Amino acid sequence: MTALSAFAAALTAPDRRPPPEFAGRAERRFAVYRNNVMVGLIRALETRFPVLVSLLGEEFFRAMAREFTRAHPPSSPVLMSFGDELPDFIGGFEPAEEMPYLADVARIEIARTRAYHAADVPRLGTDAYSELTPSNFEAMLIDLHPAVAVIHSHHPIWTILAMASGWQPAAAIEDWQPQAVLVNRPDLDVLVRPLTTGAALFLEALGAGRPLGIAATEVAQDVPDFDLPAALATLIGDGLATRIHVFGGDLP
Amino acid sequence: MMKQLPAGVGVGFKPEHFDAIIADPAAPIAFLEIHAENYMGAGGRPHAQLAQLRERFALSVHGVGLSIGGEAPLDNAHLARLKTLIQRYRPESFSEHLAWSSHGEAFFNDLLPLPYTPATLARIADHIAEVQDTLGCRMLLENPSTYVRFEESTIGEVDFLAALVERTGCGLLLDINNVFVSAVNHGIDARAYLADFPLEAVGEIHLGGHDEDMDDNGAPLLIDAHGSPVADAVWTLFAEVIARTGSLPSLIEWDNDVPAWPVLRAEAARAAAVLARPSRHAAA
Structure with missing residues (x-):
């Protein structure tokens, strides 16, 4: 084993044993590195998941972040993607099993940082939709802006987020219903707002490349009160699209 | 090919200072x-801010993850x-560290020490x-601060x-x-x-704050924390170096517990005052 291999292995080893060459003579010195690594990575997670920190408390979050970091150390020096596996990790993290909505909160926070760094692609304004006619509507494909994400949950995720963020007074949630949210970055600030289940499924279908007419029909079958005009108003009014086209090219 | 950084003072840019820097055109700042790694996303606020700052300041791109x-x-x-980043912003300087931060599949997010051998x-x-072939420019390599030394090292750091x-x-x-931290930690003479x-060969100087801890034997162990003002001993060494070299691009690094802009600005002004002193070099 090379000096660097021994060093690397000891940095995150849970037994806190230093590499043999420093054992008994420079253990506190080596511990500075071990501490820097763990504190730095936990801090990166705290920065990326502030709502989880507020829901769990700093101490609980840090303990969980430590276990997560041991299980999923970052592989890239670009830390803006560190923590992408956190939602699934939380889903299987026993001490948090009484808060089954945490994984979806983490998904929202991931979508937020992705939106924050997303490419600056021009958005379609309302006039871009003036060419839409009943005859070409069905086959229309919509490219969503790279900052746009939809997260839907079996839990009242918007209400939980709003309370944890101080946008709504904290109170017991009496009517525990599924909710969905839209993450978007109209300019430089990332915004999160609630979506109806129908609008969330519709936008998701468009994002997956389903033609507009087919997406509308499918969502209406699953969601009886699906309000297509309202969902289109969100798509157009929030400027979620970057391109409207049909198979094979742009609109004639 | 890159131009050179101006031989004035720079600061490590923190997004929380953006508005204050824009509103302070008289600040003694020649470069940022x-x-x-913080600018490797595709777009959004980081690039919007950097593009605006780039119009006014010389730029040093400092890697911490290579x-x-x-x-x-x-x-x-x-x-x-x-x-990609260097082609986008055409900085006056690119620098990295004599250190490692990745091993196997893992990135450790720290600047780790290595043995010095042939x-x-x-x-x-x-x-x-x-790196120089790929980026098409000369790079600067930074001397590390270290807490341990390897038994197998056979070459001195300098x-x-x-x-x-x-x-x-x-x-x-x-x-x-880093020189001061390592010197104290390893019982060598910084001078x-x-x-x-x-x-x-020096194209840029860094100045930053450190913390004090203790090693295994109760001796002082300095930690390169970048969360406090530059220490007096480091200011003294800086003035001695500048007296030998003349003015050099000199940067204040303050990465943790980031202070309000006026505090960082005052550190920068102190560095600018050292650069402005007549030097033996200039007199020669």
Whole structure:
């Protein structure tokens, strides 16, 4: 084993044993590195998941972040993607099993940082939709802006987020219903707002490349009160699209 | 080919200072330094701010994740990201560290120490040459702050750095706080280190704060924390170096517990005052 291999292995080893060459003579010195690594990575997670920190408390979050970091150390020096596996990790993290909505909160926070760094692609304004006619509507494909994400949950995720963020007074949630949210970055600030289940499924279908007419029909079958005009108003009014086209090219 | 940084004062740019910097055109700031890895997203606020600042300031791109001192080949994907960033902003300088931060599949987010041997020298010289070839510019390599030394080291740190300059044509980034931290930690004389240092290769100076801890034997152990003002001993060493070299691009690094802009600005002004002193170099 090379000096660097021994060093690397000891940095995150849970037994806190230093590499043999420093054992008994420079253990506190080596511990500075071990501490820097763990504190730095936990801090990166705290920065990326502030709502989880507020829901769990700093101490609980840090303990969980430590276990997560041991299980999923970052592989890239670009830390803006560190923590992408956190939602699934939380889903299987026993001490948090009484808060089954945490994984979806983490998904929202991931979508937020992705939106924050997303490419600056021009958005379609309302006039871009003036060419839409009943005859070409069905086959229309919509490219969503790279900052746009939809997260839907079996839990009242918007209400939980709003309370944890101080946008709504904290109170017991009496009517525990599924909710969905839209993450978007109209300019430089990332915004999160609630979506109806129908609008969330519709936008998701468009994002997956389903033609507009087919997406509308499918969502209406699953969601009886699906309000297509309202969902289109969100798509157009929030400027979620970057391109409207049909198979094979742009609109004639 | 890159231009050079202006021989004035810079600060490590923190987004929370953006509005204050824009509103302070009289600040004694000639250049800004960014950590490359924070600008590897595609767009959004980081790039919007940087594009605006770039119009007014010279720019130093400082990498903290390339792991030049690592055992593995350089990460080509990361090198490509650096190239994209450098082509986008055309900075006056690119620098990295004599350290490693990745091993195997893991990135440790810290600047880790390495043994200084003929084998590590050859490997790092190859890495630096590859970086310079890929980026199309000369890079600066920063001397590290360290808490441990390796038994297998056979080359002194200054000789190691000088040999890298000779083999690759790279420049050096002299971090005077790192010199002081390592000197205290390893019981060597910071002035002797600086007396031997190849100052003619220095393209930039770093100044930052450190914390004090204790080692295994109760002796002082300094930690390169970048969360406090520059120490008086480091200011003294800085003035001695500048007296030898004349004015050099000099940066205040304050990465943790980031202070309000006026505090950082005052540190920058203190550095500017040192650069403005008549030097032996200038008189010669």
